[in-house]
Amino acid sequence: MSAPRLLIDLEKLHHNALTLVQRLAVDSISVTGVTKAALGAPEIGKVLLRAGVESLAGSRIENLESMCRGGVPASMTLIRSPMLSQVDRVVAHADVSFNTELDTISALSLAADRAGRTHGIILMVELGDLREGIMPNDLEEAARQVLHLPNIALKGIGTNLACRSGVSPDTNNMAVLSSLADSIEASCGTMLDIVSGGNSANIQWALSGTDTGRINNLRLGESILLGREPLQRQAIDGLHTDAITLVAEVIETKVKPSHPWGEIAQAAFGEPLPSIDRGDIRQTIFAIGHQDTDHCGLLAPQGIKILGASSDHLIVDSSRYHENLTVGSEVTFGLNYSALLRAMTSPFVAKVMMKSSTPRLPAETVQSCRA
Numbered sequence: 070m071s072a073p074r075l076l077i078d079l080e081k082l083h084h085n086a087l088t089l090v091q092r093l094a095v096d097s098i099s100v101t102g103v104t105k106a107a108l109g110a111p112e113i114g115k116v117l118l119r120a121g122v123e124s125l126a127g128s129r130i131e132n133l134e135s136m137c138r139g140g141v142p143a144s145m146t147l148i149r150s151p152m153l154s155q156v157d158r159v160v161a162h163a164d165v166s167f168n169t170e171l172d173t174i175s176a177l178s179l180a181a182d183r184a185g186r187t188h189g190i191i192l193m194v195e196l197g198d199l200r201e202g203i204m205p206n207d208l209e210e211a212a213r214q215v216l217h218l219p220n221i222a223l224k225g226i227g228t229n230l231a232c233r234s235g236v237s238p239d240t241n242n243m244a245v246l247s248s249l250a251d252s253i254e255a256s257c258g259t260m261l262d263i264v265s266g267g268n269s270a271n272i273q274w275a276l277s278g279t280d281t282g283r284i285n286n287l288r289l290g291e292s293i294l295l296g297r298e299p300l301q302r303q304a305i306d307g308l309h310t311d312a313i314t315l316v317a318e319v320i321e322t323k324v325k326p327s328h329p330w331g332e333i334a335q336a337a338f339g340e341p342l343p344s345i346d347r348g349d350i351r352q353t354i355f356a357i358g359h360q361d362t363d364h365c366g367l368l369a370p371q372g373i374k375i376l377g378a379s380s381d382h383l384i385v386d387s388s389r390y391h392e393n394l395t396v397g398s399e400v401t402f403g404l405n406y407s408a409l410l411r412a413m414t415s416p417f418v419a420k421v422m423m424k425s426s427t428p429r430l431p432a433e434t435v436q437s438c439r440a
């Protein structure tokens with residue numbers, strides 16, 4: 070089999086999605102399955118739908134188009150503000166898009182008219198993380214204007230936290246979102262179907278037993294794909310954290326000094342990390358690098374210590390690994406979100422979808438770049 074490769078266990082993904090859908094249903098919160106880190110892979114979209122997600126979402130129109138081409142029968146949501154240059158594609162392949170700019174929504178209205186369709190809009194509100202969003206004081210006026218546009222339906226409001234600044238969803242900011250929903254309904258005389266509270270970072274808040282107010286939707290990517298919540302990156306109880314793993318192949322293994330020699334200047338990616346002289350080690354190189362993944366987000370099996378990476382090489386100390394690695398040996402790594410996103414995006418990494426549910430990773434793995 071070709072290496073490197075991502076092993077994607079569809080049964081484990083199904084379990085993760087189903088578990089979250091069922092737990093959130095207790096609070097009447099629906100799940101939008103976010104496939105952006107999976108580049109809109111149709112197989113994954115279908116698994117999430119089978120698990121009961123209400124709709125599928127991505128941040129790039131290309132990913133929604135690939136799910137449409139792959140025959141995924143879902144309502145599609147574009148969760149990044151559309152580019153003005155793409156409004157016709159957005160109207161053709163997304164039923165709903167997240168928006169913050171009136172100019173863009175007006176262009177979507179014209180595009181929807183040309184296509185003979187109605188396009189749904191969720192207005193995003195800024196609640197402190199300082200990424201996308203209309204300032205709360207300006208939301209009502211924006212809603213009023215959207216309601217006047219032909220071929221546009223105001224579906225609801227939403228917010229996104231914990232992505233740029235790490236601002237956590239909590240009782241306060243979620244209550245602000247709920248009250249904004251109430252006040253828009255009262256002043257504009259319209260009903261908002263969707264109040265979308267956020268992403269995987271909202272799970273702890275939603276499942277804490279607190280009053281979830283008007284929030285009736287979350288958009289989940291990382292928690293389904295990797296089984297972790299993104300605030301502390303803790304495993305979510307009952308979910309698989311190894312539904313997706315990465316296999317790499319050894320191309321060199323030798324006993325070498327742990328310390329470089331010669332005059333030290335910059336390395337391929339800037340200042341080299343300071344290294345401690347620990348005498349000779351068994352240094353092993355895998356045929357995978359920056360072009361394929363983020364090596365800092367790889368979880369190596371016990372006994373393998375990641376030392377560094379360049380464009381195409383991953384260098385590890387395998388002195389304490391239980392197995393004698395030889396050229397051609399393969400090792401399976403766990404991934405964090407950053408490593409997953411880059412591996413999915415790399416054309417050099419094969420994506421292997423599996424239907425079996427077999428253990429992939431030893432229980433103990435070690436996060437790199439933390440030593």
Ligand SMILES: *Cc1c(COP(=O)(O)O)cnc(C)c1O
Nearest residue numbers: 103148229268269288289290291
């Ligand atoms: C990426 C993204 C999500 C999904 O985030 P996860 O942390 O992967 O669950 C949800 N909403 C928006 C707007 C996003 O950009």
